[in-house]
Amino acid sequence: MSFTIKVNDRQHVVDIDGDTPLLWAIRDVIGMTGTKFGCGIAQCGACTVHLDGEPVRSCVLPISAVGTREVTTIEAVGATDAGKRIQDAWLAVDVVQCGYCQSGQIMSAAALLKRNPSPSDADIDAAMSGNICRCATYVRIRAAIKQAATGKIVVTQAIPVSAVGGRK
Numbered sequence: 001m002s003f004t005i006k007v008n009d010r011q012h013v014v015d016i017d018g019d020t021p022l023l024w025a026i027r028d029v030i031g032m033t034g035t036k037f038g039c040g041i042a043q044c045g046a047c048t049v050h051l052d053g054e055p056v057r058s059c060v061l062p063i064s065a066v067g068t069r070e071v072t073t074i075e076a077v078g079a080t081d082a083g084k085r086i087q088d089a090w091l092a093v094d095v096v097q098c099g100y101c102q103s104g105q106i107m108s109a110a111a112l113l114k115r116n117p118s119p120s121d122a123d124i125d126a127a128m129s130g131n132i133c134r135c136a137t138y139v140r141i142r143a144a145i146k147q148a149a150t151g152k153i154v155v156t157q158a159i160p161v162s163a164v165g166g167r168k
């Protein structure tokens with residue numbers, strides 16, 4: 001079946017089954033591979049995109065449910081004010097480790113900053129709790145969101161090796 005979806009300000013016609021997740025339309029049909037597949041069951045956040053500005057898990061959203069809503073992916077979020085500030089802060093704080101989860105993290109963080117320009121720690125934790133990072137970059141993610149929100153440099157503190165069960 002044929003669906004027309006708007007992704008990053010461009011209309012795309014995709015010819016796939018209606019129950020195919022949006023993620024596969026974005027990656028395999030349209031060819032934008034910045035959005036990642038992690039769990040496939042809405043548990044990790046790696047596949048997060050925006051639908052009319054709201055973060056959604058594209059791995060469980062059928063293409064037939066997208067309709068006329070606008071999809072924004074990591075490839076274009078930097079064109080929004082919140083997305084640009086988040087990406088700049090991400091670089092300044094050097095958040096990324098392996099990088100696999102990071103497009104999803106940035107999409108969730110940009111959506112948070114757009115709806116809440118001054119998020120508290122609790123706001124950040126609530127908004128980001130569905131985005132899992134195997135490299136445990138959570139401290140730097142929170143610092144980058146605070147930096148993007150305030151414009152002030154936030155110093156991250158190293159976690160002592162002993163606190164994570166390492167050498168004494």
Ligand code: FES
Pocket residue numbers: 036037038039040041042043044045046047048057058059060
């Ligand atoms: S791949 Fe979609 S939430 Fe994990």
Ligand code: FES
Pocket residue numbers: 096097098099100101102132133134135136137
């Ligand atoms: S940076 Fe490696 S999984 Fe998050």
